[in-house]
Amino acid sequence: MSFENLGLIEPLLKAVHEAGYSTPTPIQAQAIPAVLGGGDLLAGAQTGTGKTAGFTLPLLHKLMTSPAASAAGGKRHVRALILTPTRELAAQVEESVRIYSKYLPIRSAVMFGGVGMNPQIEALRRGLDVLVATPGRLLDHHQQGTLDLSHVEYFVLDEADRMLDMGFIHDIRRVLAILPPKKQSLLFSATFSDEIKALAERLLNSPKVIEVARRNATAETIAQKIHPVDRDRKRELLTHLIKSNNWHQVLVFTRMKHGANRLVEYLLKQDVTAMAIHGNKSQSARTRALAEFKSGELQVLVATDIAARGIDIDQLPHVVNFELPNVPEDYVHRIGRTGRAGAEGEAISLVCVDEEGFLADIEKLIKRSIPRETIAGYEPDPHARPEPILLGRRVLHGAPGSRSGSGGSSGRSGSGGGGGGHRGGQGGGAPRQHSGQGQASHGNGGGARPAQGQPQDLRAPRRTEAANSGPLSSPPPRRVRG
Template identity: 55%
Template sequence: MTFAQLGLFDPLLRTLDRLEYTFPTAVQAEAIPAILKGRDLMAAAQTGTGKTAGFALPLLHKLVHEGPRVASNGTRSLILVPTRELAEQVLQSFIRYGEDLPLRSYAVYGGVSINPQMMALRKGMDVLVATPGRLLDLYRHNAVTFGQLQVLVLDEADRMLDLGFADELQQLFSALPRKRQTLLFSATFSDAIRNLGKDLLKDPVSIEVSPRNAAANTVTQSLIAVDKKRKTELFMHLLAERKWGQVLVFAKTRNAVDLLVETLQANSITADAIHGDRPQPARLRALARFKAAEVQVLVATDVAARGLDIDALPHVVNFDLPIVAEDYVHRIGRTGRAGATGEAVSLVSADEIEQLAAIETLINQTLRRQDEPNFTPTHRVPVTTPGGHVVKKPKKPKKPKTATGKRNAKIHLGNWFDES
């Protein structure tokens, strides 16, 4: 099947030829015709399978052919995303695919001044990519209106509909017109999220082109057990011993990110950081430097777990396991994209066994364990079964009771004798 057979019009097809997009991926082949027909959609697919093009291409087609010209402060399509980095990436995809089309696209998110965003929205936007909090602020300032909205897209919908975004989303949904097309895209959907999503959709087409919550089979996954206090030492050893090139590293906290970056830089290794405490320009600059291969190691919290598209990234390292098991799938999905191979290595300490069990249960496989000489942990990481459950140590046999009814009881001989 070709993109022309999916029903896209010539200007988009010429752009796809220029970008060397030869054949649609599985999710694109199923999603594009459904969206062009105006159907609501719930689509689940592994990371790196082209979900963004799966909704961007048909949206651009529809916006050119349907609806009036966008009014001042209005928008015709709204794409909600969970992070600033993903907002920028989705925007760049729309700009790239629609460079020959008479459409305006823009992204709004927090961490930067709101005033330039308010000024830009006065022109009206055919495509608006937004994080929920900043979009609500703009709506309350009357800087954006939804009267012309035709399509709502929730990208990374599992996180967008998570409890952390529930209040913002409910306020936004109440402001949107009921007559609209709604599309939900994500790599992972829990049953609860699927049920909630169904309440937003009207007779949706359901697409699931890969096993639910599965990582791409092009990614080799493994773990190395190590004591928590030796994780930095182990990572430095692996970086040198295995001659890794570019590496994306995920840590649990902002402090852990900064400490690892400082250690790397002190050892003359180019490194940069992405986390919530860094200003947005610094985060974008760090990502740009990493993509340009000016930085060997990019260390990040889970703000970078979703949506970052880095060409031919060979290695992802989980310095710490994520608290939310689904984030593991998104983290390792930064490698092995678009059919390329990749490696994901997790450094696991004994206090992370519950997170490990949850991850292995989610992906329905047990991570292959590697032993690294000289880093055998003193605190054992328990073995897990294929279902991801912890294999508990057998209980020690109870010692027999003495005649007094107490185990190992000492016989009291009076105060004339000491304990020896």
């Protein structure tokens, strides 16, 4: 199947082909006709499947083929609203809109917090067709009377599962109360939890359901491996793996923001270039880290789960779980950063005795056993006993047979090297963020062209600018080859 078979208008097809794509991915092949058909949609798709184009292309088609009702003075009104959980993802989605609408008279903008509101207000005054936003900043504008959503005809809730993980459910309900009752609504989620189903019942009207991968499955193109190691030797082992294998472009996950910072400090002392990306970093620092990582200048990017959403890199070869997540679904999201769009990737987890229970939960979720390989010189102590893991003010018990969400105090939870998530800030899970959200607006003509290439299918284009304009600007990253 080609994009020509999906019924999209010629200007969209021209932009898609200029981006180097000809064959739709499975989610695109199913979602595009469903959206064009006019009904609500509940779509399940893992990261890296091309879901962004699955909704941006048909929305742009409908905006052009179904003219807006005439407005006083000919002012544009927001007709399509796309809500995303993070700044990075919002910027990437809006860039997709710009790239695909290159030959269309469409005006779009991205809005999130952490930056001034005045440029965003000016973009709204000039008029928009498509608005991509995070929940907090969207509600800020509505409360200040600078945003009119009464003309919205199409609403997309992207990465709904992460929205709920980040505690945005109340903000989502507030947004739904603002939007017109008559609209086409699309909900995209990597997993279909009971909470997602409840949200879908509230948002969607007799939706068509699409699920392109089995629930909570991991991609077959990802080679998964466990390296057992003592908690206080994780940093040494990670450095050994990076140097002995000559790894470049390694995405490393920690549970907590301060754990990410301390790991970066250690790696830098070992002459490994590394930066951290998490909610406490400024937008400029996050943008810089992501741009340098994409370009290959930065060897290791250390991230928390929330900050990693929106990282979109072709052929990312290595993902390392420095600490296993206490939520099994987060493992699927993490390793989904590699092995994307048919490329091969490697996902390695450094697991200490404290995390064996987390590992068992993950293997149960993905319905497979992950191979174990002990690295010579880093064999774990067979007599080591599991210790509780500090998660902020919570105490997790990740040992087999333990419940992973208990309260109470842990006594001593030491980790000289910050490996298992204990003393020294290595433990815990990424705290919830609210409104973590910049701005940029763009008209149609002269949209930035993405880096050229011939990938087999169409995913959200790589950001041709690290972000769009104003406070997000940085030099365009070079195309990364695995």
